Amino acid sequence: xxxxxxxxLLCIPVxxxxxxxxxxxxxxxxxxxxxxGGGNWYVSPTxxxxxxxxxxxxxxxDINPQEGLVEPGSPEIFNYPLVHISGNGNIxxxxxxxxxxxxxxxxxxxxxxxxSYGMDSAFRREIKKVFPELNLVExxxxxxxxxxxxxxxxxxxxxxxxxxxxxxxxxxxxxxxxVCFYNYDADLGDGWEDHDVYNDPPESHxxxxxxxxNILQYVLMGQMPARSATAGDNKKP
Numbered sequence: 001x002x003x004x005x006x007x008x009l010l011c012i013p014v015x016x017x018x019x020x021x022x023x024x025x026x027x028x029x030x031x032x033x034x035x036x037g038g039g040n041w042y043v044s045p046t047x048x049x050x051x052x053x054x055x056x057x058x059x060x061x062d063i064n065p066q067e068g069l070v071e072p073g074s075p076e077i078f079n080y081p082l083v084h085i086s087g088n089g090n091i092x093x094x095x096x097x098x099x100x101x102x103x104x105x106x107x108x109x110x111x112x113x114x115x116s117y118g119m120d121s122a123f124r125r126e127i128k129k130v131f132p133e134l135n136l137v138e139x140x141x142x143x144x145x146x147x148x149x150x151x152x153x154x155x156x157x158x159x160x161x162x163x164x165x166x167x168x169x170x171x172x173x174x175x176x177x178x179v180c181f182y183n184y185d186a187d188l189g190d191g192w193e194d195h196d197v198y199n200d201p202p203e204s205h206x207x208x209x210x211x212x213x214n215i216l217q218y219v220l221m222g223q224m225p226a227r228s229a230t231a232g233d234n235k236k237p
Contacts, residue, residue: 008124028082028220030068031077031084033072033085034071036093039087039089040088043087044114044189044190051209051213051216052212054068055213063216070083072101073096079150084112086115106133110179113181114188115184128145130139137171141154143171145218146212150211152211155168157210158204159188159190159207165203167185169182170184178197178218191205191207192212197226221226
């Protein structure tokens with residue numbers, strides 16, 4: 001009897017510890033899209049964790065530091081307010097995947113798309129399957145996405161030089177709501193990577209994170225009015 005009692009006492013702290021543990025919960029979680037077609041959807045693996053950490057630290061956001069992973073045709077996509085797409089190669093959506101993506105975006109979801117150089121034609125082709133009636137349009141520099149916590153009066157910052165083109169922020173508008181932001185020839189995703197991956201100048205790394213923070217703030221915390229620039233101010237260098 002004494003031996004049983006001693007064993008019981010020894011178990012009490014362990015049982016109490018387990019019962020008092022609480023699972024950490026977060027207000028938001030964002031996800032990376034795993035798409036078909038052969039493109040490297042997994043490119044820049046440190047980009048989203050670094051951006052999330054930057055937003056949590058500097059904007060007081062409550063984003064799960066662990067990114068989700070979701071396929072375009074999965075019902076799990078509706079669990080994420082924002083889904084990130086990146087890569088260098090081909091993307092392919094089946095008919096069912098395109099329909100699921102359309103329903104997700106109409107229901108309030110958002111696509112943040114990063115051309116890591118080489119996916120432009122494939123993305124443009126596939127997004128037409130999702131919204132055949134819509135076109136990607138260049139957003140004016142007055143758009144609120146450029147004027148959240150950080151001010152970008154001249155639009156997207158340039159992170160990497162590929163073809164010497166100017167960076168362009170394209171949007172897909174559905175019933176007056178921005179449902180997709182596509183950064184072209186800016187490569188924000190590379191700028192979010194660990195600094196020693198590409199050895200970008202510190203100012204380029206910081207600007208990329210600030211622009212990424214603007215995107216997340218715009219999508220997750222509501223739109224804010226533009227503070228500077230007016231429609232039509234986009235000037236080519």
